[in-house]
Structures are given as C-alpha cells and as structure tokens.
Amino acid sequence: MSREAARRLAAAARRRELTPRQLLALAMQHCEGGAPLLRSGADAAADLLLTPPARYARDDLPRLLDRLWPDAPRES
Amino acid sequence: MRGATLIVLAWNQWPLTQRCLDSLLDSAPAEASILVVDNGSTDQTPQAIGAYADRVRYLRLPENLGFVRGMNAGIAAAPPDDDVVLLNNDLVFTQADWLDRLRDAAYAAPEHGIVGCRLLGGGDDDRLFHTGGFIEPEQLWGQQSESGLQELDIGQYGRTRRVQAVAFALAYLRRDCIDRIGVLDEAFHSYYEDTDYCLRAAEAGIASVVAGAVTLRHVQHGSTQDDGGFRARLWQDSRRAFAARWQGRLGAAYRGTALWQGTTAAPAAHAQLARKLVGRLDARGLRMAYAPVRREVLDAQDFRLELAARRALPALPDAALYCAAEPPRQAIAGRRRYALAFGDWDRVPAAWAGHYAQCDRLIVPDRFQAQAFASAGYARPIDIVPLGVDRDYFHAGAQAPRRPADRTVFLSIVEHLQRDAPGLLVAAFAAAFGADDPVELLIHVRPGDDDPAIRATIERAAAAPGAPRITPVFGWAFPTQQRAALIAAADVVVSAQRGAGWQPLAFEAIACGRPLIAPAYGSQQDLVERYGHAVEYRMVSDPSQRGALWAEVDVEALAARLREALERRETWAAQALAQAEPFAAAHDLDASADRLLERLVDSGMFAAPRTVPAPFRPTDLARPAGDQIVVLGMHRSGTSSVGGLLATLGAWPGPEERLLRGPDNPKGHYEHAELHMACVRRLAAAGGDWRQPPDTAQAAAIDAFRREAAAVLDTLEPRRPWFVKEPRLCLLVRELLPLLTRPVFVHVVRDPVEVAESLARRDGMPRHQALALWERYTVEAFNASLGQPRVLVDYAALVDAPFDTARRLHEDLIALGVSGLAAPQADRVADWIEPGLRHGRSHPAALDVLTPSQRALHAAIADRSILAERDARPLPIARDGRSALRAG
Numbered sequence: 001m002s003r004e005a006a007r008r009l010a011a012a013a014r015r016r017e018l019t020p021r022q023l024l025a026l027a028m029q030h031c032e033g034g035a036p037l038l039r040s041g042a043d044a045a046a047d048l049l050l051t052p053p054a055r056y057a058r059d060d061l062p063r064l065l066d067r068l069w070p071d072a073p074r075e076s
Numbered sequence: 077m078r079g080a081t082l083i084v085l086a087w088n089q090w091p092l093t094q095r096c097l098d099s100l101l102d103s104a105p106a107e108a109s110i111l112v113v114d115n116g117s118t119d120q121t122p123q124a125i126g127a128y129a130d131r132v133r134y135l136r137l138p139e140n141l142g143f144v145r146g147m148n149a150g151i152a153a154a155p156p157d158d159d160v161v162l163l164n165n166d167l168v169f170t171q172a173d174w175l176d177r178l179r180d181a182a183y184a185a186p187e188h189g190i191v192g193c194r195l196l197g198g199g200d201d202d203r204l205f206h207t208g209g210f211i212e213p214e215q216l217w218g219q220q221s222e223s224g225l226q227e228l229d230i231g232q233y234g235r236t237r238r239v240q241a242v243a244f245a246l247a248y249l250r251r252d253c254i255d256r257i258g259v260l261d262e263a264f265h266s267y268y269e270d271t272d273y274c275l276r277a278a279e280a281g282i283a284s285v286v287a288g289a290v291t292l293r294h295v296q297h298g299s300t301q302d303d304g305g306f307r308a309r310l311w312q313d314s315r316r317a318f319a320a321r322w323q324g325r326l327g328a329a330y331r332g333t334a335l336w337q338g339t340t341a342a343p344a345a346h347a348q349l350a351r352k353l354v355g356r357l358d359a360r361g362l363r364m365a366y367a368p369v370r371r372e373v374l375d376a377q378d379f380r381l382e383l384a385a386r387r388a389l390p391a392l393p394d395a396a397l398y399c400a401a402e403p404p405r406q407a408i409a410g411r412r413r414y415a416l417a418f419g420d421w422d423r424v425p426a427a428w429a430g431h432y433a434q435c436d437r438l439i440v441p442d443r444f445q446a447q448a449f450a451s452a453g454y455a456r457p458i459d460i461v462p463l464g465v466d467r468d469y470f471h472a473g474a475q476a477p478r479r480p481a482d483r484t485v486f487l488s489i490v491e492h493l494q495r496d497a498p499g500l501l502v503a504a505f506a507a508a509f510g511a512d513d514p515v516e517l518l519i520h521v522r523p524g525d526d527d528p529a530i531r532a533t534i535e536r537a538a539a540a541p542g543a544p545r546i547t548p549v550f551g552w553a554f555p556t557q558q559r560a561a562l563i564a565a566a567d568v569v570v571s572a573q574r575g576a577g578w579q580p581l582a583f584e585a586i587a588c589g590r591p592l593i594a595p596a597y598g599s600q601q602d603l604v605e606r607y608g609h610a611v612e613y614r615m616v617s618d619p620s621q622r623g624a625l626w627a628e629v630d631v632e633a634l635a636a637r638l639r640e641a642l643e644r645r646e647t648w649a650a651q652a653l654a655q656a657e658p659f660a661a662a663h664d665l666d667a668s669a670d671r672l673l674e675r676l677v678d679s680g681m682f683a684a685p686r687t688v689p690a691p692f693r694p695t696d697l698a699r700p701a702g703d704q705i706v707v708l709g710m711h712r713s714g715t716s717s718v719g720g721l722l723a724t725l726g727a728w729p730g731p732e733e734r735l736l737r738g739p740d741n742p743k744g745h746y747e748h749a750e751l752h753m754a755c756v757r758r759l760a761a762a763g764g765d766w767r768q769p770p771d772t773a774q775a776a777a778i779d780a781f782r783r784e785a786a787a788v789l790d791t792l793e794p795r796r797p798w799f800v801k802e803p804r805l806c807l808l809v810r811e812l813l814p815l816l817t818r819p820v821f822v823h824v825v826r827d828p829v830e831v832a833e834s835l836a837r838r839d840g841m842p843r844h845q846a847l848a849l850w851e852r853y854t855v856e857a858f859n860a861s862l863g864q865p866r867v868l869v870d871y872a873a874l875v876d877a878p879f880d881t882a883r884r885l886h887e888d889l890i891a892l893g894v895s896g897l898a899a900p901q902a903d904r905v906a907d908w909i910e911p912g913l914r915h916g917r918s919h920p921a922a923l924d925v926l927t928p929s930q931r932a933l934h935a936a937i938a939d940r941s942i943l944a945e946r947d948a949r950p951l952p953i954a955r956d957g958r959s960a961l962r963a964g
Binding site: 005011060061062064065066068069071072073074075 | 228371475476477478479480481518525547549554555558561562564565
C-alpha cells in the first residue's frame with residue numbers, strides 16, 4: 001500500500017473510531033459481500049475505502065426518505 | 077380501415093396467458109384484433125382459450141416452433157394492411173391507453189417503424205427492466221437500458237426516443253416496416269431476434285423508438301421458465317447466429333478510440349461528466365476507454381462506463397480527454413489531447429495555464445470559464461461546449477418516493493466545506509425561519525474528505541435553540557439516477573456555493589421544475605439570472621488559492637430569498653414548472669455530447685462516420701396508394717373547391733346529408749359534418765380552437781378524436797375512393813395516420829396574403845395573426861404527410877385554369893395508384909369552378925410582409941420543392957415566444 005493510501009486509510013479509520021486494521025477487515029467483508037471490484041484482497045478494500053462514495057444500492061433513496069419522513073405521503 | 081393486430085404468443089403456462097388476456101381485454105380498444113398463437117401447448121391452454129372465443133382469434137401450431145416462427149405465423153395470419161403488436165404472454169397490461177400511445181409514437185415520424193415501451197418487473201417490482209437497449213460489439217451482451225441497470229422507476233425515459241433496439245416482449249411493428257424488411261429472421265429460434273430485427277431496420281433507415289408514455293409489467297422469463305436448461309441452449313445458439321452476422325459490423329462502426337481520463341468518484345461535477353458523457357460518446361461512434369486519474373472503485377452504475385474501464389488501452393489512443401478537478405500533472409495520453417475543465421474562481425491559478433498547455437485544445441462550458449483561463453495567461457485555443465442536463469431523468473415528471481405535505485422542503489447538496497459554503501446556508505436558513513415555521517432544510521452531504529467538518533457545521537446550527545428544522549443526510553450515496561427523485565421530493569433547491577465551477581445541480585433543479593435560489597455567479601450566472609432566483613454576493617478571496625476570488629452570498633439576502641420562497645411558494649412553483657421543459661430542451665446534454673464529439677473528431681484523427689442510410693419513407697415502398705384521399709389546406713385556401721372537384725371525379729365525400737354548407741361557402745364545403753365536429757371538439761378539449769391551435773393535448777383528447785374519426789372513416793370505407801376534407805386536419809391528421817391505409821394527401825395552397833385578406837374580411841383577423849396561422853397550418857400539414865404519397869394543388873391555378881388543373885390532379889392521383897376515379901369533364905368542372913370564387917388577389921409586393929420563415933415556406937410551395945423534402949420543418953415560433961412543441 002502506498003504511503004498516500006496508508007495516510008488516507010488511517011484518517012478514514014480515525015473518523016470511524018476504528019483502527020486501520022479493523023477498517024480494512026470490514027472493507028474486505030464488504031468486498032466479499034458482492035461489491036463490484038476489479039481488484040482483490042487488501043488493495044481492493046483500500047480502494048473501496050478511499051473512494052467516496054463507498055456504498056451504493058439501487059433502492060437507497062426510498063429507504064432514506066422512508067427513514068426521514070415516515071409520515072409523508074408516498075408518491076410512487 | 078387499417079387496424080392493429082395484437083399477437084400473443086403462448087407456450088403452456090396457461091395461468092400467465094390467462095392473466096395477460098384478462099388485462100389485455102380490460103385495456104385494449106374494443107376494435108383491436110387479438111390473436112393468440114399457441115406454440116403447441118400441452119397444458120390446458122387449448123381448452124381454456126375457448127372461454128375467450130368471442131374476443132380472441134386462436135391459431136394453434138402443431139408444436140413449439142419457438143418465438144420467431146410463432147410470431148411469424150401470427151404476422152402471416154394478421155390482415156395484410158394491419159400493423160402488428162408482438163406480445164409475450166407474461167405481460168400484464170396495467171395502462172388503459174397503452175395501444176394508442178404506441179400508435180402515437182409509431183406515427184410521430186415517417187421513419188419510425190418499431191416501437192417498444194418501458195417494462196417494469198412483475199408483481200410490485202418497481203424496477204425498470206427495459207427502457208430501450210443497445211448491444212456492445214465485444215461480448216455481445218445486450219443491455220436493456222442505457223445504463224445497463226435495472227433502475228428504480230422514478231419516471232425516467234418518459235419521452236418517445238430513438239434507441240438501438242427494443243425488446244420484443246412488446247413491439248409495435250408498423251406494416252410498412254414489415255413490408256420493407258420482412259418478418260423476423262428464422263435463423264433465430266428465440267433471443268437476439270429482436271436486436272437483429274432492429275439492426276436490420278436501421279440499415280433500411282427505419283428507426284426503433286421507445287414510447288416513454290407506455291409502461292407495462294413483464295414477468296421476466298415467465299414464458300420460458302422451468303425448462304431444464306432449454307432456454308440457455310436457445311440463447312447460446314442465437315448468440316452464435318447473431319455474432320456471425322453483426323459482431324464485425326458493429327465493431328467496424330467505431331471511428332477510432334478515445335480515452336477519458338477523469339473520475340467517477342469526486343468531485344461530483346467531474347464524476348457526473350464521466351458518467352454521462354463516456355457512454356454518449358461511445359454511442360456516437362468513438363470506442364471509449366476510461367482511466368481514472370486517482371485510484372477509485374467503479375461502482376457498477378453504468379455499463380458503458382464499466383466497459384470503457386475494462387477495455388485494454390491502446391498505446392496511444394486517437395484522442396484523450398482529461399476531465400478532473402486538479403490540472404493534469406502528467407502527460408495526457410493521446411494523439412490529440414483535450415481537456416474539459418473549469419475552475420472555481422474569477423481566474424484559475426496561474427499554474428493551471430502551464431499544466432493545461434499540453435492540450436491541443438481546452439474545452440470549457442461557458443464564457444466565464446474561458447475568461448477565467450485567459451486571465452490566468454492561458455494562451456492556447458479554448459472552445460466553449462455548453463454542458464446541459466440529462467432530460468431523460470431530470471424533468472417535471474420525475475417522481476419522489478415521498479414528499480411531506482405539511483412543510484416546504486428546501487434541498488441543498490454539498491460536498492466541499494469552503495466551496496459549497498454550508499455554513500452560510502444554514503446561517504441564512506436559521507435567520508429566515510424559526511422552529512415553528514413549516515419548513516425543512518434537507519442537506520445531502522456527498523461523501524468525501526470534508527464530511528466531518530460539514531457535519532459539525534450543520535449539526536451545530538440545527539441544535540441551536542429555536543432553530544428551524546435542518547436535516548443533514550450523511551453517508552448515503554444513492555445512484556445518481558435517483559438524484560432526480562431527491563430533487564422531486566423538494567419544493568425549492570438552494571445553493572450558497574462560493575465556487576464558480578460548473579455544477580449539475582442547478583441545471584437539474586430547473587429541468588425538474590423546482591425553483592432555484594443561488595448566487596448568479598460563474599458558470600451558473602446566466603442560468604440563475606434567467607431561470608432562477610438570484611442572491612446578492614460579494615467577491616472574497618479563497619484562502620486556499622492566493623489571489624483568487626470567488627463569490628460569497630450575503631446571508632441576509634439569502635435569508636430574504638428563502639422567506640420569499642415560502643411566502644410565494646405557489647407562484648414560484650408554477651413559474652418553475654412552466655419553464656422546465658423549454659429550459660431542458662435548450663440545455664440538452666445530448667446536444668453537449670454532439671458538440672463535444674465535433675470537437676474531438678475535427679482533429680482529423682478519426683475515420684469518417686459510417687454512411688447513415690436515408691431515413692425510410694413510406695413512399696420508398698413504391699406500392700400503389702390506397703383509395704383514401706385526405707385534402708389538407710389552411711382555411712380560405714380553396715379546399716372546398718378542391719373537394720368539389722374531387723367529387724366530380726367520382727371520389728366520395730360521404731352521404732350528401734352529412735356534408736356541411738354555410739353562408740361563407742354556399743356551394744358546399746364538402747366537409748363531413750361529424751368529422752368536422754370531431755376536429756372542433758379535439759381542439760377545444762386541448763384548450764384551443766382553429767384560431768388558436770393548442771400546442772399539446774391530453775392523451776384522452778387524442779383518443780376521443782381518433783375514436784370519433786374512426787367511426788366516420790368506417791362509413792366511408794365501403795365506397796372507395798373516398799376523401800375527407802377539413803382545414804383543421806392540417807393540425808390533426810397525424811393522429812389519424814394509424815387508421816389510414818396508404819392514404820394520398822392533396823395539399824391545397826394559396827397565396828398567404830390572399831388567405832390573410834380573406835380571413836380579415838370574414839373574421840376580422842389581424843394580418844400578422846392570419847399569416848402566422850397560415851404558416852402553422854401549412855407546416856403541420858406538410859410535416860404530417862412527409863414521406864407519404866402527396867400532391868399539390870395551387871388554388872390560383874385552379875381558378876385561372878380549372879380544367880387543366882383538374883386534369884393534372886386526376887393524372888397525379890392515377891399515377892400514385894388511386895383507382896376508380898373518372899376523368900374530368902370540362903362542363904362539370906366549369907360548372908363547379910368559377911373565377912369569382914377567388915375573392916382577392918394579392919400584388920407580388922404584398923409578400924414583403926412575410927417573415928423570413930414564411931417567405932421560405934411560400935417559396936418551397938411555389939416551386940413545389942416542398943413535395944420532395946425528406947425532413948420535417950420546424951414549427952414556427954409563436955409571437956409570445958413559445959416554440960411549438962411538436963415537430964417531425
């Protein structure tokens with residue numbers, strides 16, 4: 001891992017109150033859970049962490065608005 | 077009268093077929109002909125279909141011949157003039173007017189031949205499985221949408237638009253398309269036959285389109301599931317056949333290779349450009365590769381982008397385009413080097429001039445950015461390519477999953493603490509409103525390095541005593557195509573950004589019909605001034621860029637605008653909705669892609685574009701016309717005279733007692749009264765009349781008109797040749813095209829100044845209005861008959877030389893294949909046409925009053941060149957500045 005990547009990984013871990021190793025492990029779990037990566041292993045996990053945004057799902061917005069406005073009328 | 081045969085192909089799975097038929101019978105017009113082709117079902121289908129015998133024809137094939145041969149059997153069994161609609165038996169028809177909307181799309185332009193629709197999944201699945209697809213030439217994975225994803229339905233792709241291919245789960249095939257290229261190719265059993273058909277059509281100049289106004293449900297592979305690998309074998313066989321025919325040709329269509337060096341991650345504006353433009357350039361014939369300038373993970377949001385990222389890069393692509401927030405530190409890798417760039421300041425940092433100097437050409441989105449680079453000492457060529465909005469997603473019909481009814485929601489999207497100034501935004505919001513006000517500020521914070529600082533800023537403001545409702549959203553990174561739904565969930569979009577750089581949000585907000593509050597500065601200046609609500613600002617230094625200035629909004633001014641937005645909410649909303657469509661049409665991202673392509677290829681590095689076949693026109697078939705004649709002409713142009721003339725030739729206008737007579741035309745109009753009233757009602761239903769033709773109409777108004785007109789045409793059919801004549805048909809006949817079988821159009825034209833004078837005498841209409849109306853009617857009429865058999869009758873010639881004109885008209889109609897007409901007789905013609913019929917003659921100099929477009933139209937009519945035109949004319953601009961919406 002490059003020095004730049006290590007620095008950013010450390011910063012990302014700090015924001016999440018994790019150690020870099022813990023964060024890397026979580027990211028690798030995420031990769032194995034189906035994230036569409038072209039690389040593998042620790043490099044892929046680091047890529048994932050260093051790339052905002054890191055989380056996509058096709059139905060995120062409806063879930064977000066369900067959470068924000070549970071009482072608002074549904075339009076679609 | 078021509079109809080449409082709906083062909084439902086079934087193979088076992090009776091419950092699916094039954095559900096399909098039930099929903100089809102609920103939604104299809106009563107006159108629609110339904111044909112079930114049974115591919116040798118061995119379940120209860122043959123017996124159970126008997127319950128539908130009163131509405132459904134049944135064709136049983138001896139065994140399962142596959143999709144292609146089954147559908148071809150259905151097409152062969154349909155009436156020879158009918159259009160056909162191919163339908164899978166796993167469709168559910170959830171929309172009542174789907175067939176009429178497909179017809180509208182099929183006849184919107186003469187070259188349209190194949191029409192598909194938006195297909196949702198089965199049950200309550202709100203994902204779109206098909207919105208019109210394409211196929212890439214390397215692996216031949218056919219994609220069912222432009223992004224390659226099954227996107228959540230937010231109302232995207234609601235317009236009728238051209239696509240490379242449609243899925244034949246549902247396909248409306250115009251009869252002249254079948255006549256031109258034949259039926260489905262039986263080299264395919266099932267699969268790939270639809271893409272093959274659409275590509276064959278394209279080679280004949282026939283367009284495939286998706287009618288965005290139609291959305292149906294499709295139980296994916298319901299018709300072939302549980303088949304023990306049978307389907308997989310079919311797919312492999314068809315793929316091999318497809319590859320043999322098309323793979324080389326598709327690959328050869330690329331003009332060269334271009335590399336996009338950029339980002340799909342951050343900043344959002346640059347990422348958006350990669351996501352939106354790489355695919356568009358690829359679809360326009362550049363074999364696109366993509367390379368990120370910083371390490372990033374592609375997130376499977378776009379198939380074309382992923383494909384570009386996977387492609388092996390040529391050592392030196394024909395062109396490379398750099399597009400990232402930071403200037404290029406290393407060489408841009410292309411035979412020609414371009415950069416698409418913009419900065420956040422009045423003058424980009426001086427170092428940028430050096431970094432971008434390696435570019436053969438710098439491309440910026442507007443004059444502000446060109447000036448910002450020039451001010452920094454950049455001396456090489458700069459091109460301006462305006463960047464627009466993706467209209468397929470961002471439009472007033474975009475749907476929000478939820479929307480609060482009890483408050484006004486202000487939306488902002490921020491990414492950088494300094495550039496986007498969330499601190500100023502929340503300060504202004506807190507100054508404008510209190511805890512009891514019915515408002516909410518929703519701030520979506522895009523993931524990035526500034527997350528924590530932005531979060532602290534917003535949460536501090538939100539927690540202050542008496543603060544209004546401020547809702548930050550962190551850590552959510554929904555797909556970009558859902559941003560339209562986020563905007564749709566808001567009432568107002570607000571930005572306090574200091575930076576001058578191009579940002580898609582401002583464009584998207586306006587295109588979605590949401591009021592925009594923002595400083596009119598930088599790349600957003602013209603946009604906000606013209607379409608938004610500007611906020612005062614002052615120029616301040618960017619602490620991170622020595623000597624560079626950017627805009628800082630005045631917090632009090634922003635607070636005042638926010639309050640105004642609440643107080644005038646309804647007015648602002650109405651204004652924003654009214655300008656959404658014209659704005660989007662004028663700021664179309666596809667036009668940006670076209671301009672960008674021009675810039676990239678004018679380097680001479682790329683091969684010439686492949687020759688595009690001339691657009692198909694029904695007249696290309698050289699088949700004899702049917703004996704249905706439609707007389708088109710502006711009011712007071714002599715259409716009644718020509719109607720009477722046709723009657724003397726033996727064409728039937730309908731029973732005498734149904735024809736109109738009036739004081740302004742005592743010899744008779746030769747207008748069928750019921751058709752006339754149908755036209756009057758159709759214009760009225762759309763809020764207009766013959767003097768003020770409406771630009772658009774509700775679908776229900778079109779359907780009602782079509783039904784009424786169909787009833788009239790049915791009464792005429794037994795006595796061909798027949799004709800209909802009604803000046804309003806100039807505006808409306810396009811809606812009747814699906815009902816007509818190879819019609820012939822007789823355009824009656826008259827000097828426009830004479831028309832205007834006649835209207836002034838009869839109706840007191842001002843001359844400029846009459847001329848504008850003449851132009852509108854005439855352009856609409858010739859656009860509607862484009863590519864169809866048509867002739868032109870000059871009213872002046874008719875009055876000056878009635879018999880010669882009658883003889884020429886007769887010869888023209890015979891030549892086009894109209895049968896059953898009698899030769900004109902001099903005495904009967906002389907009885908009917910009298911010179912006194914022409915009430916006024918204009919002096920040639922009177923034509924000086926015509927506008928340039930009217931003069932051009934008049935000239936094209938005078939030399940008859942208009943008959944040979946192959947492209948639709950743009951509709952005239954109304955005097956109030958509105959452009960008419962329908963063209964071609």
